[in-house]
Amino acid sequence: MSFNPENYNRIRLEFDQKRLRALKAAVDRKTQLEEKIPDIAEIDENLAETGSMIIDAVMNHPEDLEERLAAIQEKNTAYHKIRRATLVANGYPDDYLDVQYECPLCDDTGYVDGKMCSCLRKELILAGYESSGIGELLRTQSFDTFSLDYYSTSPKVFAAMNKVYRDVFDYSEAFHGTGSGNLAFFGGTGLGKTHLSSAVAKKVIESGYDVMYVTAIGMISDFEYRRFGSSDTPDISPTERYFDCDLLIIDDLGTEISNQFSVSTIYSVLNTRLNSKKPMILSTNLNTEEFRKRYWDRITSRVFGEFFIEQFIGVDIRAQKLRQTSSK
Ligand SMILES: [Zn+2]
Structure with missing residues (x-):
């Protein structure tokens, strides 16, 4: 996948500084401790000698x-062992002098073995979202800020939404990229679909995966731009990522303009990703009947066949929050 070069350069610089800070902190700890504990100073002298x-x-x-190198290595290991024991004997953790x-x-x-480490990937993806x-x-x-209190209007609603929450949480925990399966969130506005989509996105990004979060309207305009943008326009919204990213989340399906182009775009993205087992999460305010009417059979049969359907129910949370604020 491609990353914004400005973000990349800035984050690489931050990594260099972070690394230097860790090295300097380790040197500082060593200098302080050698003054305090003469035994450590002596071991460090011996270690320098092996160099x-x-x-x-x-x-x-x-x-x-x-043979000589093997003997030196053995000495070195022995000194390190004594050094750790000395640290512990003086009340420090045995890795106190290691670079943290x-x-x-x-x-x-x-980087690990020439490949980008998940920590750098994660920073780049988060920066991209910013x-x-x-x-x-x-x-x-996030999952932490999702409150089931808003669903306590009836025991049936509470039980159903508790299950939705568990399902979605478990999905995010078990996510392992290709083959993780697909979810479709159905339900009216203000029932927490966007909140749970965002919670999954956050959790999956934190596990180092490339997550793309778009609204249906945003997705269609990216593809329109691709199709109708003049050839000398720089490609600011490459559409490849719709097919390549580890998890594609399409929010508010059904709010996009309905025409041949939008429906075929949605079909193409869904079909390609399903064929390569690349996970997706869809959410829509349409009910299942409206959904079937609006989209081609080829789309609805794949959604109802290959997505795990989560039905959101309850009373609009935004309206509940407004009522609480005005009654205060
Ligand atoms: Zn790393």
Whole structure:
């Protein structure tokens, strides 16, 4: 997938600074501790000595280099062991003098074996959401902030929505990219469909996956731009990501303009992703009958056949919140 180059350069610089800060903090801890605990200073001197021994072996003893290096390595390991024991004996954690990187996978370099680490991917995707304006949604609408209190209008509503919440939460927990399955959220406005979509997006992004969150209107205009934009217009909204991203979330299906182009675009995205088992979440205010009427049979049969349907019920949460505010 492609990332915004400005975001990439900025985040790479942040990673470099983060790494330098971790290295400097480790050096500072070492300097302080060597002053406080003379034993540590002595071990560190011995360790430094093994460094010069390696250079000496490489430069002056090619004849038995391997044995010498093995012996030095053994010494080195032994000193490290003593150093850890000394730390613990003085009340410090045994890794107190190690460099403490934020990401133990890549040591804050952003790469593992030449491949982008999930921590760097995650930052880039989050930065992409910030620039596309959905960052606010991800910050505020998570599983933690989803309240089932709004569904306590009746035991039936509560039980149904409790199950929806569990299903969606479990889906996000079990998400593993291709083959994770698809969800379709049906239900009127203000019943929490966007909130739960955003909660899944957040959780899946945090697991390092590339998630694309769009409204149906936004999606159609991206494809229209692609189709009708002049050839010398820079491609600011590449549509490849609709097919490639790990999870595509299409919000508010049914609010887009209904014509041949929009329906065939939706069909093409759904069909391609279903064929390659790339997960999707759809949400719509239409009821199942309206949905069947509006879209081609080819679309509805695949949605009802290959998406797990979550029916949202209850009383409009936005209206409930308004009532609470005005009665205060
Ligand atoms: Zn990493």
